[in-house]
Amino acid sequence: MNSQNKKVLIADDDSAILDSITLLLEELGYSVETSVNGETISKLQDNLPDILLLDIWMSGRDGRDICRKLKEQSHTKHIPIIMISANKDTEKIALQAGADDFLAKPFDINDLYQKIEKYTENTI
Amino acid sequence: MKKQNITNILLIEDNQGDADLIQEMLLESGSASSYKITHVTRLKDSVKQLQNKEKIDVILSDVKLPDTQGGETLTELQRVADYVPIIFVTGSNEDLAIQAIQGGAQDYLLKSEFDSEVLTRTIRYAIERKKLEKQKDDFLGVASHELKTPITSIKAYTQVLNLRFQKAGDKTSSDLVSKMDAQLNKLNNLIGDLLDVTKIEGGTLQFHEDYFDYNNLVEEIVEEMQRTTDKHTITTQLIKTKRIYGDRDRIGQVLTNLIVNAIKYSPHNKKITVKTTVRGTMLHTCVEDHGVGIPLDMIEKVFERFFRVSGPTQDTYPGLGLGLYITSEIVRRHKGKIWVESEEGNGSCFYFSLPLQNNTD
Numbered sequence: 001m002n003s004q005n006k007k008v009l010i011a012d013d014d015s016a017i018l019d020s021i022t023l024l025l026e027e028l029g030y031s032v033e034t035s036v037n038g039e040t041i042s043k044l045q046d047n048l049p050d051i052l053l054l055d056i057w058m059s060g061r062d063g064r065d066i067c068r069k070l071k072e073q074s075h076t077k078h079i080p081i082i083m084i085s086a087n088k089d090t091e092k093i094a095l096q097a098g099a100d101d102f103l104a105k106p107f108d109i110n111d112l113y114q115k116i117e118k119y120t121e122n123t124i
Numbered sequence: 125m126k127k128q129n130i131t132n133i134l135l136i137e138d139n140q141g142d143a144d145l146i147q148e149m150l151l152e153s154g155s156a157s158s159y160k161i162t163h164v165t166r167l168k169d170s171v172k173q174l175q176n177k178e179k180i181d182v183i184l185s186d187v188k189l190p191d192t193q194g195g196e197t198l199t200e201l202q203r204v205a206d207y208v209p210i211i212f213v214t215g216s217n218e219d220l221a222i223q224a225i226q227g228g229a230q231d232y233l234l235k236s237e238f239d240s241e242v243l244t245r246t247i248r249y250a251i252e253r254k255k256l257e258k259q260k261d262d263f264l265g266v267a268s269h270e271l272k273t274p275i276t277s278i279k280a281y282t283q284v285l286n287l288r289f290q291k292a293g294d295k296t297s298s299d300l301v302s303k304m305d306a307q308l309n310k311l312n313n314l315i316g317d318l319l320d321v322t323k324i325e326g327g328t329l330q331f332h333e334d335y336f337d338y339n340n341l342v343e344e345i346v347e348e349m350q351r352t353t354d355k356h357t358i359t360t361q362l363i364k365t366k367r368i369y370g371d372r373d374r375i376g377q378v379l380t381n382l383i384v385n386a387i388k389y390s391p392h393n394k395k396i397t398v399k400t401t402v403r404g405t406m407l408h409t410c411v412e413d414h415g416v417g418i419p420l421d422m423i424e425k426v427f428e429r430f431f432r433v434s435g436p437t438q439d440t441y442p443g444l445g446l447g448l449y450i451t452s453e454i455v456r457r458h459k460g461k462i463w464v465e466s467e468e469g470n471g472s473c474f475y476f477s478l479p480l481q482n483n484t485d
Contacts, residue, residue, distance in 0.1 A: 014277065016273075016277035017273065017276050020278075020280035020281045020284065021277075023281070024283055024287075027287045027288065028287075086268070086273065087319075089323075089330050091332065092332075105273070106279040106308070106312060107276070109287075
């Protein structure tokens, strides 16, 4: 299984983080889309990603609520969600909100790659 | 009619006479606050009260209780009471009370020396003081979050560069970028230290414990630390160890802090060694350097918060002075001990112990 053609969606309110992580993931062979605004994430309809990296706090919007909503909707609940946060103590909270995994900022490239691969194993 | 503020007090006092006296004082006070007092006689009953939904505004506790005393009382209360100010009441043992202040209690009162006015003023002061402390900690929390944001993107950019240099076969540039990455990790750790100190103060330092391979962790940290210095060689002498139960990240932090110090305080000598031995049920780790060492009169102080050592030319070594304080807190919470053997001019050996699990493979 390689990373070709897997679609990653990143949501974070810092545009430099979106830009740099996009470059990083594209360098690793993923195709990437970004959202600086949590609103559009919770309204996802078609063109669904294979995995979502979701910041736990985005300018007034709680990533946990978005996570819960996505996991409740039948057309999005299969999408693996990795919650990201600058504070590593929020891991438990993230998992309680239904996230599949958690990553602390700043990420290590190997950790990021391993986790994405782990949750997209079955993607064709 | 003026609206009364109600201050919820948790009174932990096993001496009924003292408890009655305090309750009388609070009732007779003419202040604008009215007091609601919940009285318990043991620490464990107070823990139950604090875990209830009803909010406690201040804790008044005897320094000596049937099931605990002084510092232990404080640690336990801080663990369950989120930012509740604590005032200790003591008969005569002022030392215990002072220790409690150093540990984070807001104030103390000597039983023979206070009346209704002093008591109510002390309560108000403690509440205000705790509010200020919380504001400061909240600010540090926000600040460290903000600081981590640009570090995250810089780190990602350096890792992109590294990948591109590697693909292009440019090892020199790739190595340069790896060094940048190591410095970013250092910066990130400094910020993490700031945040950790506020958590220790606020009693909110959490651990995520699990079984892990200790030697594997040591090798990982040593490799990472080696990348930060060309001048030193870090080697390991590790006995074969069973799994350790604890917070892998935090124990890694302990090792990192000790090795960072070893590097920092041996500017002229290159050798640093990490050794492990078993003593009874404990695993001892030693981080040894051959650097400047620590003068005898400072050995006790090195684990104190904010303490920094001055160099031979009277300037201070860089750093926040938080590393060993946090390190000792982590080790203590893992039920281990930390200590140092050192001679000025001859280097130091920092030891810490961790409990070994008896029942694993």
